[in-house]
């Protein structure tokens with residue numbers, strides 16, 4: 001992944017203690033109708049420490065960084081019951097489409113004014129081309 005142009009270290013986050021890594025979030029640049037847009041994932045937390053806010057901390061830090069860089073939207077493929085608490089909603093609500101079988105699992109979160117979120121077809125970065 002580090003060799004991919006879609007990878008940007010600024011957005012790649014790890015949660016760690018003194019001796020162990022507890023979790024990570026590695027967004028990549030996908031394509032939203034010709035413009036770069038961040039796709040989150042993989043994101044994962046060590047099963048031994050899940051449910052203690054590590055996932056939330058990773059997502060919130062990612063949002064902070066993306067806003068700082070002037071991003072309008074972040075997309076992901078994941079469990080709506082979890083991600084809706086961070087403001088994610090079905091991407092179709094923003095007119096963003098990807099694979100037809102993903103349904104409401106393909107989600108988007110507006111980082112500012114929802115009206116400014118561009119619509120279109122989202123394509124994940126090449127390393128995730130097999131998704132779907």
Ligand SMILES: CC(C)(COP(=O)(O)OP(=O)(O)OC[C@H]1O[C@@H](n2cnc3c(N)ncnc32)[C@H](O)[C@@H]1OP(=O)(O)O)[C@@H](O)C(=O)NCCC(=O)NCCS
Nearest residue numbers: 041042043044045050051052053054055056078079081082
């Ligand atoms: C999803 C994941 C990253 C969340 O990390 P986490 O550190 O456990 O999350 P938090 O501690 O911030 O939040 C925990 C809350 O989310 C809920 N939650 C976690 N996974 C959930 C899921 N798949 N669906 C619904 N709720 C979920 C927990 O029940 C908990 O709720 P509570 O606070 O009311 O008890 C973690 O569970 C994980 O690594 N899962 C396996 C990998 C995965 O599915 N990654 C996402 C797809 S790329």
